Amino acid sequence: MEKELVINGYRKSFGKSLLYTLPVFLITFVFMSGGRPDFSDPARLVALLVTFAGMNLLYFLMHYTGRTDRYRAILFIIFALSLSFTLISNIVQMRNSMSFSQSDIVECRIPFCHLVIPMMIIPAAFTKSIIFPGSIIGGFADISSMVILWLFATIALGRGFCSWGCFYGGWDDGFSRIRKKPLLKKISDSWKWMPFALLLMVMLTAAMTLVPTYCDWICPFKAVTEFEQVTDTESAIKAGIFISLFGGLVVALPVVTRKRTQCSFLCPLGAINTLSNKITPFTVKIDNEKCTKCYKCTTVCPLFALSREDVNGGRVSVFCSKCGKCVDVCPNNAIHFGIKGVPAGSFRNFSRNLFLFVSFIFISIFSAGSIINTIQSLLNFIIS
Amino acid sequence: MKKIKIISGIIWAFMALIIILILFPGLNSFSVALSKLPFMKINPNFAGGDAAFSYVQERCTLVVRKPVFDGLLSERKHGFVQLDWRGELPDVISDTIDFDRDGGSDFVVNLKRNDAVTVINPLSDLVTGLNVSVPTSYGWTVRVGLKRE
Known part of the structure; x- marks a missing residue:
């Protein structure tokens, strides 16, 4: 039934x-x-x-x-x-x-990905240049094309980019679906603010050093793309960090929590996409007349975007990536994709x-x- | 007011549809337009700086780039100068460089390509040592560390 x-x-x-x-x-x-x-x-x-x-x-x-x-x-x-x-x-x-060398950096041959974008902003404004050793246009994964793709998508979809466009999110999403029930249920949803702290940190450190610090030191997805050749202690430490973060936040925690922990707790671009959720026309709405406060939606939300307070208040938070999980699970069809300005239920x-x-x-x-x-x-x- | 909100919401949603529909056919032209903006160039700390002058040698050309001290707001205390050897390189290279073209030699580069051994002999107080020495698709690149005057 x-x-x-x-x-x-x-x-x-x-x-x-x-x-x-x-x-x-x-x-x-x-x-x-x-x-x-x-x-x-x-x-x-x-x-x-x-x-x-x-x-x-x-x-x-x-x-x-x-x-x-x-x-x-x-x-x-x-x-x-x-x-x-x-x-x-x-x-x-x-x-x-899979590893890149100094030659690849010197010749600016590193493929660009959208996670670099937050770190580019301040240096681009002050130095009028991009702090990434990639190709501006032409070639594989050039900077201009990737920026345009992300920009258009984030305007149209907001944080929907994280569930409908980000080619890293699928790793988190995949591992979060391995177990039918979570082993670890109680996680404070205040961790969802962590990407904003990290965003601030990487933007400032990148501006000070003119190096994309998130890519250099933190990004766990180097495990499934490319990474710096291990030639000395520093590069070995960097490799240790990204392997640990991939194993912990992309594989282990999503499996035991059924949440997209890397996307929720670490991704600085996710924080920017959260802000762009404010301008996108699409949203998820809660029809208070139909909602019976069963809170199934809060349990399944993979990005901590729905708390009990949000449901009681009849709104979904800006962290929503419009994956549709809450919409699918609602037994009363009280949650639905909506358009801003259009009342819930219409x-x-x-x-x-x-x-x-x-x-x-x-x-x-x-x-x-x-x-x-x-x-x-x-x-x-x-x-x- | 409610109707205006609904209509403007729906218009914005259709505009989002248009944004996505024009994105892929227009990707190349949008990317080209973006690449022409003044800030769309690789920072010299990665790209190595603009070419300053070059020495044409027997079978290769040595390009000396402008020294790079670029920081966020002002120049940094430490930087580098990049040298690119392009063409058919000899196994052993030994070049004396006057990167600031003040008439006085600043350092000597000794490079044994087969052993990948590079030695910098500073002839000026501004030269701090070797930063990078790597083979490239066009030959060989060396970055020599500098102090700002």
């Missing part, structure tokens, strides 16, 4: 779901194939078709079942895995190793359809390249 209630809220008929999928079908086809699929490489073509079909199936299921998070998470986790695979294989092809289906369309278009096109590359590489490996 409870399951039926949850599903009934947003599920559509088969035909209507197909109709809603049609625009995504056309847009993803144009972007993935460039409007003209390449038939010369069979492995590439198969990879493209599998990615295309898989993505559209996920979007269809979001409408057909009325569930969001389950299907979002599948794409989000695959994106994280495939991006790391693509990045590592590109780096290994360039350098025969335009529920319209708001959800529009938000899903915007966010799914972003993640599907953003992730398509790396997923296709990964499937193609796996096919080539199997064939050879």
